[in-house]
Amino acid sequence: MPIEGRFRRYVWLTWAVLFALLAGACYGLHLDLGYVGEKLPFLLGLRLAPDGFIQGAALTIFVTACSMFFALLVALVTALGRLSSNPLAFALATFYASLFRGTPLLVQVLIIYLALPQIGVVLGALSSGLIALSLNYGAYLAETIRSGVMAVPAGQREAALALALPRWVIAWKVIAPQAMRLIIPPAGALFVSMLKDSSLVSLMGLWELNFLAQSYARASYHYMEMLIAAALIYWALSIIFELVQFRLERRFGKGVAALGRR
Amino acid sequence: MRAKTGRPLFLLLASLCATHAWAGATLERVKHSGVLNDVLVNTYPPFGFIGADNELAGFDVDVARAFAAKLGVTLHLATPGWETIVSGRWVGRWDICICSMSPTEARARVLSFPVTYYSSPAVLTVHEREQRINSIADISGKRVGVGTGSSYENYLDKALVIPGAAPLAYPFHDVIVIPGDETINFRNLALGPGVRLDAIVSDLATAQSYIAATHALKIVGPVLYAEPNVVATEKGDPEWDRTVSLTFNQLKADGTLAKLSRKWFDRDITLDAH
Numbered sequence: 001m002p003i004e005g006r007f008r009r010y011v012w013l014t015w016a017v018l019f020a021l022l023a024g025a026c027y028g029l030h031l032d033l034g035y036v037g038e039k040l041p042f043l044l045g046l047r048l049a050p051d052g053f054i055q056g057a058a059l060t061i062f063v064t065a066c067s068m069f070f071a072l073l074v075a076l077v078t079a080l081g082r083l084s085s086n087p088l089a090f091a092l093a094t095f096y097a098s099l100f101r102g103t104p105l106l107v108q109v110l111i112i113y114l115a116l117p118q119i120g121v122v123l124g125a126l127s128s129g130l131i132a133l134s135l136n137y138g139a140y141l142a143e144t145i146r147s148g149v150m151a152v153p154a155g156q157r158e159a160a161l162a163l164a165l166p167r168w169v170i171a172w173k174v175i176a177p178q179a180m181r182l183i184i185p186p187a188g189a190l191f192v193s194m195l196k197d198s199s200l201v202s203l204m205g206l207w208e209l210n211f212l213a214q215s216y217a218r219a220s221y222h223y224m225e226m227l228i229a230a231a232l233i234y235w236a237l238s239i240i241f242e243l244v245q246f247r248l249e250r251r252f253g254k255g256v257a258a259l260g261r262r
Numbered sequence: 263m264r265a266k267t268g269r270p271l272f273l274l275l276a277s278l279c280a281t282h283a284w285a286g287a288t289l290e291r292v293k294h295s296g297v298l299n300d301v302l303v304n305t306y307p308p309f310g311f312i313g314a315d316n317e318l319a320g321f322d323v324d325v326a327r328a329f330a331a332k333l334g335v336t337l338h339l340a341t342p343g344w345e346t347i348v349s350g351r352w353v354g355r356w357d358i359c360i361c362s363m364s365p366t367e368a369r370a371r372v373l374s375f376p377v378t379y380y381s382s383p384a385v386l387t388v389h390e391r392e393q394r395i396n397s398i399a400d401i402s403g404k405r406v407g408v409g410t411g412s413s414y415e416n417y418l419d420k421a422l423v424i425p426g427a428a429p430l431a432y433p434f435h436d437v438i439v440i441p442g443d444e445t446i447n448f449r450n451l452a453l454g455p456g457v458r459l460d461a462i463v464s465d466l467a468t469a470q471s472y473i474a475a476t477h478a479l480k481i482v483g484p485v486l487y488a489e490p491n492v493v494a495t496e497k498g499d500p501e502w503d504r505t506v507s508l509t510f511n512q513l514k515a516d517g518t519l520a521k522l523s524r525k526w527f528d529r530d531i532t533l534d535a536h
Binding site: 110 | 304312317342343349351353354355476
C-alpha cells in the first residue's frame with residue numbers, strides 16, 4: 001500500500017509539472033483570454049445556434065455518442081460475419097471492413113453527402129455525418145471485437161459445452177465478459193480518435209466545435225486563441241472518455257486483477 | 263415477359279427518384295414552402311462570417327436578407343464546405359448561393375449564374391516593410407499566396423478568363439504560386455517580408471480587413487483587374503433564374519445593394535456589376 005501511494009503521488013506530481021510547462025508555453029503566446037472567455041459559452045455549446053440546433057462541444061458530443069452507438073452495432077454484426085462459417089456472411093463482412101478501413105474517412109464523408117444524391121438518396125448533413133463515422137469506425141471496431149473474442153482460450157468454450165450450457169449463455173456469460181477485458185482498451189482508443197474525427201462533419205455545415213473555432217478565428221483574427229481553446233476542450237472530453245474506459249477496464253478485469261495489475 | 267420482370271425495378275427507381283428534386287423545381291419549391299435556402303461561406307469576412315452575436319453576418323448575408331424580403335419568403339442560411347457548393351448537383355438542398363462566387367468555365371458547367379451582383383477588385387498585398395515589391399511586375403520569382411482554387415490562382419497561372427472582358431495582361435514570370443487557406447496565407451505574410459510568403463493576390467475587401475487586423479501589411483500598385491461576382495443557382499430552372507435576375511435588378515434600381523455595399527465597404531462595389 002505505501003508503495004502504491006508513493007507511485008500515485010509521483011504520477012500526479014509529474015502531471016502537474018507537465019501541465020504547468022504547457023500552460024507556461026501558452027502564456028508565452030500572449031493570448032487574448034478575454035476573447036476566449038467571450039466565445040467559450042458558444043464553443044462549449046451552452047447556447048443554441050441561430051437555427052435553434054445544438055452547437056459547439058454539445059454537438060460534437062452528440063455526433064460522437066450517436067456514431068459510437070451505431071458503430072458498435074455495425075461492428076458486432078461485422079465481427080459475427082467475420083467469425084462465421086457461412087461464406088456469404090464472411091465475404092460481406094470482410095468486404096465491408098476492407099472497403100471502409102482502406103479508404104479515407106474524408107472521402108467517405110464526401111461520397112455519402114455528395115454522391116448518394118446522384119442515385120436519388122438525399123441525406124441531411126447530420127445523418128450523412130453519422131453514417132460515415134459509424135460505418136468507418138464500425139469497420140475498425142469489428143476487428144477489435146473479433147480479436148477479443150478469438151483471444152478467449154478455446155478451453156473456456158469447451159468447458160462450457162461440456163456443462164451443456166445453451167449457446168447464448170456461453171456467448172453472453174462465458175465468452176463476452178472475458179473478451180470485453182481485451183476489447184475495451186483498443187475500443188477506448190478508437191472512440192477518442194472518433195471524437196476528434198467528428199470535426200469532419202463541419203464540412204457539411206454543422207456548427208460543431210471545430211467549425212465554430214475556425215469561424216471565430218477567421219472573423220476576428222484570434223487564430224491561436226480559438227485553436228488552443230478548441231484543442232483544450234477536445235482534450236478535456238478525451239479525458240472523460242479515458243476515465244470511463246479506466247472504470248470499465250477495472251470492472252471487466254476483476255477476474256485477473258490478482259495477477260499484478262496496478 | 264421481359265417487361266413484367268423489369269417493372270418492379272422501374273417502380274423502385276421511380277420511387278427513389280421521387281425524393282430527388284428534379285431540375286425546374288426550384289421556383290416551385292420556394293413558392294410552396296415560403297422558404298429560401300441560401301448557402302454561403304462562413305469564413306470569408308467581411309462577406310460571410312460569424313459575428314459577435316454568433317449569427318452569420320456580412321455583405322452576402324445582408325444581400326440574401328434583402329433578396330428574401332423582396333420575394334416575401336423566409337431566409338434559411340446554410341454554410342457547408344466550399345467544395346460541396348461549387349461541385350453543383352445540389353439536388354434541392356439549396357435554392358441559391360449568394361456567396362461571392364466568381365464565374366469560371368468549370369463552375370458554369372454545373373451551376374447557373376443568373377446575375378452579377380458586385381464587382382471585386384483584385385489587389386496585391388505585401389508586408390509593410392517590403393522594399394522589393396512595388397507592383398505586380400516585381401513578383402517574378404517570388405512566393406505569392408492565393409486561396410486554393412480561387413480565380414487569383416488562375417490569374418497567377420496566367421489562365422484567368424473573365425467573361426465579357428478583354429484578355430488580361432500578365433507582366434510577371436516564374437511566380438512561385440502558393441495556394442492555401444487565405445487566413446493562413448495572410449498570417450504567414452504578416453510574419454515579415456519573405457519569411458514564408460512575399461505577397462498575396464486577393465480581393466480588395468479581404469486584404470483591407472486583414473490589414474486592419476494585423477497592422478503589418480499594405481497594398482501596392484493599382485487594382486489588378488475587376489472580377490464579377492455572381493449569384494449561383496442549380497442548373498435547369500430558367501424560370502427561377504429569371505426571377506432571381508429580375509429581383510436583383512430591382513434591388514439595384516431601388517438602391518438597396520448600393521446602401522448595403524456602403525455599410526460594409528464605405529463605397530459602392532455593386533456599381534460596375536451588370
